[in-house]
Amino acid sequence: MKLVFCGTPLFAVPSLKAVLAAGHEVALVLTQPDKPAGRGMALRPSSVKQFALEQGLAVAQPDKLRNNVEIESQLREIAPDAICVVAYGKLIPTWMLELPRFGNINVHGSLLPKYRGAAPIQWAVANGEAETGVTTMLLNEGLDTGDMLLERRLAIPTTATSAELFPQLSEVGASALVETLAGLEAGTIQRQKQDDSEATLAPQLTREDGNANPAERNALCIFNRWRGFQPWPGAYTMLRGKRFILKELSLVSEVKVSAGTLEVRDGKLLMGTSDGSALELLEVQLEGKPAMPGGQFARDFQVKSGERVG
Incomplete structure (x- = not known):
């Protein structure tokens, strides 16, 4: 497939690496603008940007997506088969949701509909869950409310921290994303609606x-x-x-x-x-x-x- 990949932190890098290894063309990588960090507050690129540039991929870092004529024109010219969204950190506007034929595929770090929101891994551990996982889903205009595609489960050891689970789940998510793309292309994946009555929220940490x-x-x-x-x-x-x-x-x-x-x-x-x-x-x-x-x-x-x- 021809893809656009949206991601920012280290959690998203294995997914980008996996779609490239699977032979997909990543025509453009969208990531957050460089952020000041460290004592000198020098601008630091995201982990996804660093990896993408090492691979020779085109990178864009828009401040906003909604009403961004330049980015919309660029994506329409690319005409991607799918847009992959992994911990990007920005809301995906309607025009972008409607653009690719296979939709916007999100790798979400929980077993949906539980733990919708910005910090699903952290809240699952904080609430003493014995199990977590990754769900690939089709994004819509709601907060992690789109149809589910694939689910992969992972036990949470009773002493494990969320910091220890992040790298494990990022690899699980990368594998699930590649499998999801293959299933969509082959027509073998069945979309499953979420049961909103079972939803829980995982808000941004403070x-x-x-x-x-x-x-x-x-x-x-x-x-x-x-x-x-x-x-x-x-x-x-x-x-x-x-x-x-x-x-x-x-x-x-x-x-x-x-x-x-x-x-x-x-x-x-x-x-x-x-x-x-x-x-x-x-x-x-x-x-x-x-x-x-x-x-x-x-x-x-x-x-x-x-x-x-x-």
Whole structure:
């Protein structure tokens, strides 16, 4: 097929690599404009742009797609058979949805209709799901509401973080995309409508999502949210009027600690949660200070059992 590929972060690179390896022609790659990053805030190209240029592909980085006459003219001239959309980060306008004969095919990191939205992998882990996966779907004007094409499932280990799942799911998605394109061309894929009554949302993460709130959440809930919100926004609470970052956690069985308090026990730093269950704080960082093991922090900062957090 002749394709246009839309993608931005590292998650999308395996999909672009896979369609090229499968022999498809990628006539144009659309990706987000370069963004300032690092201490010097120098402009940094997206992972997809870097890979595309290495492959000698044409790249465009429009600020907007809606009412973009130049991009619309360029895509109409290309006349792609399909447009592949993988973590692009922009809404696809109607003219673009209607352009290719096989539609706009999206690789979405969840088992739809669960976890529609910007952060499906993170929220699946944060909510303690035992399974996630990838769904290829035809985009429409709704938020991840289009017809499903293929689904691939992946178990979530009980200690896995979303950061660990991203590369696995990106490879699963790449394989599913290639299979989806082949099935569409052969006419062997059956479109399946989503059951909107089973839909859940996975909104864009905010810094506040990282607030552990140990007085109101139990240990398992906090642990799952910490796993899900890696590498950002992670998990934190407040200690002595400063942000107290919980960099590494583990669940502690059969140990009770008062909700919203710290306890030092056998050289370990524990945090009590809403139901009295506890987390061991393996690595922590007080705002403005270096990160360190929890036990060392308890000694260096003279933490007393019963000191409150939150």
